[in-house]
Structure formats: C-alpha cells, structure tokens
Amino acid sequence: MQLTVNGRTIELDKEGFLVNLDDWDADAANMIALNDQIxxxxxxxxxxxxxxxxxxxxxxxxxxRALVKRTGQVLGAEKxxxxxxxxxxxxxxxxxxxxIAGLPKPANCL
Amino acid sequence: MNQTPSKKILFISRHAPYGTSLAKDALDAVLSSSAYDQQLSLLFMDDGVFQLLKNQASGEIAHKSFSSLLPVLPLYEINSIYVHYESLKKRQITINELVLDSVQIIDSSAICSLLAQQDQLLSF
Amino acid sequence: MSTLHTINKSPFSHSTLASCLQVCGKQDGILLLEDGVFGALASSPCAEELATIIETGVRVYALKGDVNARGLQEKIRAGILLTDYNGFVQLSIEHKCVQSWY
Structure with missing residues (x-):
C-alpha cells in the first residue's frame, strides 16, 4: 500500500503502518488517520x-495498558x-x- | 467467560545487555506476557545486574539502551522486580547506580524461597 | 519437591553451577548434563559447596550418557546419582519448576 503526501510517496505495510518510520510527518499522520476514518x-x-x-x-x-498509564502520568487522571x-x-x-503516530505496531497488541 | 486462575511466573535475567540478545529477549518476553494478566515478576542476577546501570549510551554500538528501556516496566504493571544482592556486591554496584528505584534487593536465601513460590520459571 | 536446576556448562569455565548452588534450596534437585557433568568431578571449583549441599539432602544427578561420553565413569565423586533421559523426564515431572542455568 502507498500514500502520496505533498508529492512524496510513502510505503505502508498490509495493516497500514509505515514501512520507514522516517517517512512520518504531520501531513502523513492526517492521511493515515483518514484511512481509518479518524x-x-x-x-x-x-x-x-x-x-x-x-x-x-x-x-x-x-x-x-502502558498508553493509558502514561497518559494518566502526563496529561492527568481525567485523560x-x-x-x-x-x-x-x-x-x-x-x-x-x-x-497514526508513525510508530511500529505495539508488540503485545492482541 | 471461563477464567483460568492466574499463575505466578518469574522471569530470570542473568546475562549482560548487548553481548547477546538474551537480556532484550527477557524484557520483550515480560512485556508481552503482561497482556495476559498473570502474576509476573522479574529477577536480575549474575551479569544480568549490568542491565540496570544508569548512563548506558548504547547508541554508539547501535543498540537500544537498557537505561531507557527498563523504566518502562512499571508502565506495564511489572512491579515485582528483584535484584540479587550478592551479584551486585560481587560487581561492586551500588543501589544508587541502578536506573530503577523501585527494585527489591534480595539475597540468595530469599531467591531460594522466591523460586519455590513460582508456578513457572523462564530463564534468560 | 520444588525446583529442578539443570546445569549444562563446565564449572571450570562458567559460573552457572556456582550461581545455582547459591540459591538451591534443600527440597531442590540438581541435574548435571552436557559439559555440566564436569561439575561432578572431585576437582571441580565448586566441589566443596556441592558436597555441603548434598549433605543437606539435595539430590544431585548427572546424565550418564554425558558422563560416559567424556570418560568420567571412574572420576565422578561419591554422592552423585546417575540418571538417563527417562530419569530426566521423571525429574522434570517430580519438580514443580525447572530452572535452566545456561
């Protein structure tokens, strides 16, 4: 799968994760998010x-689990x-x- | 839903970081296992205690640094982390040189009973 | 019976047997296999600690095939119990956990 962002071609794997993490920028994030209707x-x-x-x-x-906990630590318990x-x-x-953040798929994401 | 009772699983990490993949394998295994709601604990002994040193600038040898990796453990609810006292002493490592501040330092006889309490041991 | 400790490295060049002996409980068993069987020699660096732990009631086994293969039949110390692969399986079942010191 490929995305074209501002004239750049970005390679995605079967599940929509970036093949090269360095390809990430805010525009790429927006486009990946739209793919998932976000x-x-x-x-x-x-x-x-x-x-x-x-x-x-x-x-x-x-x-x-870790994302929830970290969010609590950084952005407060409400979030x-x-x-x-x-x-x-x-x-x-x-x-x-x-x-969307251009990171590898979480290893223990079941 | 059928709930199988949770097991006590101890991961034993006895090797230094970087030289082999064993230290990283132990960490990956314990983080992955955290998804299954078992009673996990982690023991560092022998050269495994070298993983806990602060200031590991392993970028220079193209490895992820254990100084930055290990503090992720509490975020995965791995809160039972043990370090073998005699292994630290033999290597002249003091507690304030360790990157984790929530570890429990235990001696050989305490490890003996720790092992005896487990349902499963995983050795790295 | 609680933990079965397995040792597969020679105590002349590795510290695994020494580490194991530090934390081995009275109810535990130790199985020496592969190069670990050199630990059964009277000249082993851990000979004294091993003798002490045998006295406390810990059963120490050596895999017969590995002992014989290395020509150690006459050289292993008294108090070491010889076993084979079937015995290894039996020991794994009898103990709650197996800790492999490699």
Missing part, C-alpha cells in the same frame, strides 16, 4: 505526541482512562494511535 483534533494530537515521546524514551510502542482513549481512537486505541 479526523485528527487537538485531543488526538496530544495522544499522538505522547505516543511518539513514549517511543523515543522507551524505544518500544506502547501497549494499551488516563481507556474510555477517553477509546473515544478518540475507537476499537483499539494503542494500535491506531501508534499507526
């Missing part, structure tokens, strides 16, 4: 940036809940947040 808002970006920071710090994509993340990224928040 319109990115400020609230989404908070989580996307948090996921990217998580990856930079721990060099691993966050699982659901550090599964239900909040599910509203933003339906069905599988860790998976979709990582995909």
């Amino acid at each position: 319109h990115l808002t400020e609230a989404h970006w908070e989580i996307i940036n948090l996921a990217r920071e998580f990856y930079q710090t721990f060099q691993i994509s966050p699982s659901m 550090g809940r599964s239900i909040y993340l599910l509203q933003l990224f339906p069905v599988s928040p860790a998976r979709f947040a990582c995909k």
Whole structure:
C-alpha cells in the first residue's frame, strides 16, 4: 500500500503502518488517520505526541495498558482512562494511535 | 467467560545487555506476557545486574539502551522486580547506580524461597 | 519437591553451577548434563559447596550418557546419582519448576 503526501510517496505495510518510520510527518499522520476514518483534533494530537515521546524514551510502542498509564502520568487522571482513549481512537486505541503516530505496531497488541 | 486462575511466573535475567540478545529477549518476553494478566515478576542476577546501570549510551554500538528501556516496566504493571544482592556486591554496584528505584534487593536465601513460590520459571 | 536446576556448562569455565548452588534450596534437585557433568568431578571449583549441599539432602544427578561420553565413569565423586533421559523426564515431572542455568 502507498500514500502520496505533498508529492512524496510513502510505503505502508498490509495493516497500514509505515514501512520507514522516517517517512512520518504531520501531513502523513492526517492521511493515515483518514484511512481509518479518524479526523485528527487537538485531543488526538496530544495522544499522538505522547505516543511518539513514549517511543523515543522507551524505544518500544506502547501497549494499551502502558498508553493509558502514561497518559494518566502526563496529561492527568481525567485523560488516563481507556474510555477517553477509546473515544478518540475507537476499537483499539494503542494500535491506531501508534499507526497514526508513525510508530511500529505495539508488540503485545492482541 | 471461563477464567483460568492466574499463575505466578518469574522471569530470570542473568546475562549482560548487548553481548547477546538474551537480556532484550527477557524484557520483550515480560512485556508481552503482561497482556495476559498473570502474576509476573522479574529477577536480575549474575551479569544480568549490568542491565540496570544508569548512563548506558548504547547508541554508539547501535543498540537500544537498557537505561531507557527498563523504566518502562512499571508502565506495564511489572512491579515485582528483584535484584540479587550478592551479584551486585560481587560487581561492586551500588543501589544508587541502578536506573530503577523501585527494585527489591534480595539475597540468595530469599531467591531460594522466591523460586519455590513460582508456578513457572523462564530463564534468560 | 520444588525446583529442578539443570546445569549444562563446565564449572571450570562458567559460573552457572556456582550461581545455582547459591540459591538451591534443600527440597531442590540438581541435574548435571552436557559439559555440566564436569561439575561432578572431585576437582571441580565448586566441589566443596556441592558436597555441603548434598549433605543437606539435595539430590544431585548427572546424565550418564554425558558422563560416559567424556570418560568420567571412574572420576565422578561419591554422592552423585546417575540418571538417563527417562530419569530426566521423571525429574522434570517430580519438580514443580525447572530452572535452566545456561
């Protein structure tokens, strides 16, 4: 699968994750999100940036449990809940947040 | 839904980081296992205690740094982390050199009883 | 019976047997296999600790095929029990967990 963003061609794997993580930018994120019918808002970006920071710090994509916990630590208890993340990224928040954030698929995303 | 009772599983990490993949394998295994709601704990002993040192700038040898990887454990609810006292002592590593501050330092006889409590041991 | 410890490295060049002996409980068993059978020699660096632990009631086994293959039939110390692969399976069943020191 390929995406064309601002004249750049970006390679995606079968599940829509970036093949080359360096291809990521905000425009690519918006387009990947649209593929999954998610319109990115400020609230989404908070989580996307948090996921990217998580990856930079721990060099691993966050699982659901870890994303919830980290969100709680960084953005406060109100947002550090599964239900909040599910509203933003339906069905599988860790998976979709990582995909849009241009991170590898979380290893233990069941 | 049928709930099988959770098991006590101890991951034993006894090898230094980077030289082999065993240390990383242990970490990956424990993080992946955290998805299954079992009672997980992690023990560092022998050269495995070298994984816990601060300031590992392993980017220079193209490896992910254990100094930055290990603090992810609490985010995965891995809160029972044990470090073998005699292994630290033999290598002259002090507690304030460790990257995790929530570890439990235990001696050989405590490890003996820790092993005896487990349903499953996984050795790395 | 609680833990079965398996050792497959020579104590002359590895510290696995020494590590195992540090944490081995009275109810545990130890199985020496592959190069681990050199640990059954009286000249082993861990000979004293091994003797002490046998006295406390720990059963220490060596895999007969590996002992014979290395010509150690006459050289292994008293108190070591010889076993074979069937015995290995039996020991794995009798103990709650197996810890492999490699």
